[in-house]
Amino acid sequence: MKLSIVTPAHNEEDCIGQTICDIITVLNKEGIEYEIIVVNDNSTDNTIGIVADLMKTHSVIKLINRQKPSGFGRAIKDGLNQVTGDVVGIVMGDLSDDPRDIVKCFRKIEEGYDCVFGSRFMKGSVVKDYPPLKLFINRLANTFIQVLFLTRANDITNAFKFYRTKVIRKIQPIQALYFNITVELPLKAIARKFKFVQIPINWYGRKSGVSKLSVKEMGRKYLFTVLYAWLEKLLLKDEIRDR
Numbered sequence: 001m002k003l004s005i006v007t008p009a010h011n012e013e014d015c016i017g018q019t020i021c022d023i024i025t026v027l028n029k030e031g032i033e034y035e036i037i038v039v040n041d042n043s044t045d046n047t048i049g050i051v052a053d054l055m056k057t058h059s060v061i062k063l064i065n066r067q068k069p070s071g072f073g074r075a076i077k078d079g080l081n082q083v084t085g086d087v088v089g090i091v092m093g094d095l096s097d098d099p100r101d102i103v104k105c106f107r108k109i110e111e112g113y114d115c116v117f118g119s120r121f122m123k124g125s126v127v128k129d130y131p132p133l134k135l136f137i138n139r140l141a142n143t144f145i146q147v148l149f150l151t152r153a154n155d156i157t158n159a160f161k162f163y164r165t166k167v168i169r170k171i172q173p174i175q176a177l178y179f180n181i182t183v184e185l186p187l188k189a190i191a192r193k194f195k196f197v198q199i200p201i202n203w204y205g206r207k208s209g210v211s212k213l214s215v216k217e218m219g220r221k222y223l224f225t226v227l228y229a230w231l232e233k234l235l236l237k238d239e240i241r242d243r
Ligand SMILES: Nc1nc2c(ncn2[C@@H]2O[C@H](COP(=O)(O)OP(=O)(O)OP(=O)(O)O)[C@@H](O)[C@H]2O)c(=O)[nH]1
Pocket: 007, 008, 009, 010, 011, 012, 039, 040, 041, 070, 071, 072, 075, 092, 093, 094, 096, 205, 206, 210, 211, 212, 213
């Protein structure tokens, strides 16, 4: 099975090179066939230059340079459209995710799961430097989602998740244009009863660069996306799901 990593990047010159090199080191060691699709959105720093340099020596890297309008969701969607692997994993470009967790997720898919959801809030997870206010809002939002969807998945809002490519095909059309895509993908997969597992992952707070997520701006969009997926779940309840 081939793995496609989709990594969005906007002004990540301090982190993107290291992110890519760490992924390459870990996946080469494991002997996994893979590609890394970096989706750049109008970066005004040297993000493109760094990725382009690495591309000279690593043919596994693909670069998508998006034009405006930008947006995390738009970038992820463009990345997903270019995937050639059987499995796709979404990994941030700011060194917040642990490349060793990529291998763990991929192995779970190999075991037969359709989706693997990374959770920072399970026994075995390590979380460093999570901003306290963001953490509070995260726990509140995820508890709400858990109650609404009656699911054990407790970190739906985190992007670090892996899907069989067929799952991505079955949850089209993807609507979210911004960070709300992080909840749309897993919730739609849950609504369609794809077989998922949650595993503990590590997460490290950003050490360099600027955060692009404003919880205040995104709150309503997240809520809308969650409720939309919940409605879908209700409507799909008695239908036979065509796989
Ligand atoms: N292509 C693209 N990438 C984006 C956009 N917004 C954010 N990203 C990338 O998405 C990833 C996550 O964004 P962050 O700014 O780290 O959001 P966050 O993790 O909630 O915030 P931090 O707590 O600061 O890490 C990073 O790799 C960003 O470079 C965008 O509009 N387009």
